[in-house]
Amino acid sequence: MSQKEPAGVSEAAIAVHWQEEAYYHPSTEFIAQANMTDKSIYERFSLDNFPECWKEYADLLDWDQYWHTTLDTSTAPEYKWFVGGKLNASYNCVDRHLGEHKNKAALIYVPEPEDEPHLAITYQELYVRVNEMAALLHDFAGVKAGDRVTIHMPMVPELPVTMLACARLGAIHSVVFGGFSGKACGERISDSGSKVLVTMDAYYRSGRLLEHKSKADEAVKVAANEGVTAEKVLIWQRYPGKYSSDTPPVEGRDFIVNDVIKQYHGQRVEPVSVPAEAPLFLMYTSGTTGRPKGVQHGTGGYLAYTTATSKFVQDIHPNDVYWCMADIGWITGHSYIVYGPLALAATSVIFEGVPTYPDAGRPWRIAEQLDVNIFHTAPTTVRMLRKAGPDEPAKYNYHFKHMTTVGEPIEPEVWKWYYHVVGKGEAAIVDTYWQTETGGFVFTTMPALQGMKPGSAGPAMVGIHPVIYDEDGNEIAAGSGIAGNLCIRNPWPGMLQTIWGDSQRFVSTYFAKYNKNPNSTDWRDWPYFPGDAAVQAADGYFRILGRVDDVINVAGHRLGTKEIESACLLVKEVAEAAVVPVNDEVKGKVPDIYVSLKPGYDASDSIKKAVMQAIDDNIGKIARPAHVYIVSDMPKTRSGKIMRRVLSAISNGTDVGDVTTLANPQVVDEVRGLVQG
Ligand code: WTA
Numbered sequence: 001m002s003q004k005e006p007a008g009v010s011e012a013a014i015a016v017h018w019q020e021e022a023y024y025h026p027s028t029e030f031i032a033q034a035n036m037t038d039k040s041i042y043e044r045f046s047l048d049n050f051p052e053c054w055k056e057y058a059d060l061l062d063w064d065q066y067w068h069t070t071l072d073t074s075t076a077p078e079y080k081w082f083v084g085g086k087l088n089a090s091y092n093c094v095d096r097h098l099g100e101h102k103n104k105a106a107l108i109y110v111p112e113p114e115d116e117p118h119l120a121i122t123y124q125e126l127y128v129r130v131n132e133m134a135a136l137l138h139d140f141a142g143v144k145a146g147d148r149v150t151i152h153m154p155m156v157p158e159l160p161v162t163m164l165a166c167a168r169l170g171a172i173h174s175v176v177f178g179g180f181s182g183k184a185c186g187e188r189i190s191d192s193g194s195k196v197l198v199t200m201d202a203y204y205r206s207g208r209l210l211e212h213k214s215k216a217d218e219a220v221k222v223a224a225n226e227g228v229t230a231e232k233v234l235i236w237q238r239y240p241g242k243y244s245s246d247t248p249p250v251e252g253r254d255f256i257v258n259d260v261i262k263q264y265h266g267q268r269v270e271p272v273s274v275p276a277e278a279p280l281f282l283m284y285t286s287g288t289t290g291r292p293k294g295v296q297h298g299t300g301g302y303l304a305y306t307t308a309t310s311k312f313v314q315d316i317h318p319n320d321v322y323w324c325m326a327d328i329g330w331i332t333g334h335s336y337i338v339y340g341p342l343a344l345a346a347t348s349v350i351f352e353g354v355p356t357y358p359d360a361g362r363p364w365r366i367a368e369q370l371d372v373n374i375f376h377t378a379p380t381t382v383r384m385l386r387k388a389g390p391d392e393p394a395k396y397n398y399h400f401k402h403m404t405t406v407g408e409p410i411e412p413e414v415w416k417w418y419y420h421v422v423g424k425g426e427a428a429i430v431d432t433y434w435q436t437e438t439g440g441f442v443f444t445t446m447p448a449l450q451g452m453k454p455g456s457a458g459p460a461m462v463g464i465h466p467v468i469y470d471e472d473g474n475e476i477a478a479g480s481g482i483a484g485n486l487c488i489r490n491p492w493p494g495m496l497q498t499i500w501g502d503s504q505r506f507v508s509t510y511f512a513k514y515n516k517n518p519n520s521t522d523w524r525d526w527p528y529f530p531g532d533a534a535v536q537a538a539d540g541y542f543r544i545l546g547r548v549d550d551v552i553n554v555a556g557h558r559l560g561t562k563e564i565e566s567a568c569l570l571v572k573e574v575a576e577a578a579v580v581p582v583n584d585e586v587k588g589k590v591p592d593i594y595v596s597l598k599p600g601y602d603a604s605d606s607i608k609k610a611v612m613q614a615i616d617d618n619i620g621k622i623a624r625p626a627h628v629y630i631v632s633d634m635p636k637t638r639s640g641k642i643m644r645r646v647l648s649a650i651s652n653g654t655d656v657g658d659v660t661t662l663a664n665p666q667v668v669d670e671v672r673g674l675v676q677g
Contacts, residue, residue: 061300071491184620194230279497304493321372332378355377359392379411406556415455442460443460463490486529571595595611
């Protein structure tokens, strides 16, 4: 991974100043009921037992044909897991539970408007719906095994139904977060070569019914410009039987699923038995270059990994009511709303809206009403709820046995509020570190086996063997107080298979930095580098310090600075753009944008507005900057590189360091004056 101009303060400096926190311990009640209480699992998953240890994970699934080879490294680092095996993901998440759990809720949908009733969908009902949608996708839209289907939908049960219907056919779904723009969706249709787009007419957010279908029109246009034709657009209705968009369906291309599906009433589709390594889905994520990359996950390895981690780390039992308040459009929702919990026959709650609407008591009312006992969310949401309603949780009668945080570092202060106030001091907390690419948790405490340490993700997950390297590949010892680049020495079944259509980018992004022999087929030569800095305490716990590349984690969502910069450059007056992360009390980080203009243009509010609009249109509102600053010139090195580090220091009000070697040191004062007044 390229290591240029890490934005923000030196990670090593942060580590040195960090204070150690005391441990918290799970209750004896929690331990008594926990799925994983056997410490010897770490020995069973030692490197000596690699890779055969992973059989324990694979055996949580039903295989149509059992596999013969645990791990094939012949095309390392593109690995194949459970080779020879065949299975179907929708069978594993739905059909196999019908015997014992047919009448139990698989999903409970909570619409945002509080006067709309909850909708519980039993495993039997899910089975019926997934089959009918699979029949429609196959017979009406021509989808077959290996085809890609792009899904651009909000948080409604029709989303997992559509995903599972794809999986049933052996088709590869590519879900695009509903908040992304039509253009962003179109680029993903184009990259994946999807011939079908599934969308929805509208959805609720913060009390408003937002029109969504027009994004499909834009998406199809963008994909067509890139040479990919989405032949059919399938539109679910937010209110079945009623079309809630003012953008009409396009004749011959757009079809209302709720109408067409009537033709498939009662139809059953045999689940297609696919090889373990057949791709299950693509999930696009931001990286160092402009265009997001399609992270490709395989069926057997991914499903085994998410099922096992849901069982051992989330502690999901079939009787639990589990609520992960993430969006299915991100990896957290794929692994820990849909695949993991459903593979375990849990009840998984799907919430349409925002957690603070109509007030910050909403999540706790839902928890009380549904008797949720496992709760999963991101630090950003915890910070938001703590700010907006610090006393709300105490007003509601719910009891969590277990809570998760995911996606960002959590400050010890915020962790303690989560523990004492949200968890009422009763719940075990896991701080789970992982990525789109890792498929499931790779660092976390095992809740019944290890104490919790606020602000620390804990040791590596079972079977994950980590190391921290310095820039030159020397190992940094635990307890040294020095930060470095976090790596994982070994492959694991949940890891991405490759980047869709771009093996080279896969190798260069995650492995090139520490691989010494590009021809090696020995996994030991291919440490995986996720792109984060970390420091390991003497007790073996890891504190994740954040990205070392050009990625900003805004409210737990990964955004590439290059993507945002490219959007700014679409504004005709803009000559150069630089995006830097600014610390934010609630969202963790937010982007600040610096632009310089082409000759002949003067700074104006309308240019700032145009920049904001370009970001909304090209990426989506989630990437909106805190500020847009128009500067006369960017601070640059003598070779002409924009010094983002300097801009970031100015935005954050920290020391800019030595700027005397810049080509234009005088602009630093000018920019500082503009930003800090
Ligand atoms: C960050 C989200 C600190 C990290 C599941 C990673 C975290 C990126 C944690 C992946 C955590 C994730 N503590 N930082 N517990 N979990 N991150 O792909 O920088 O959306 O590389 O996956 O989020 O974001 P992604």
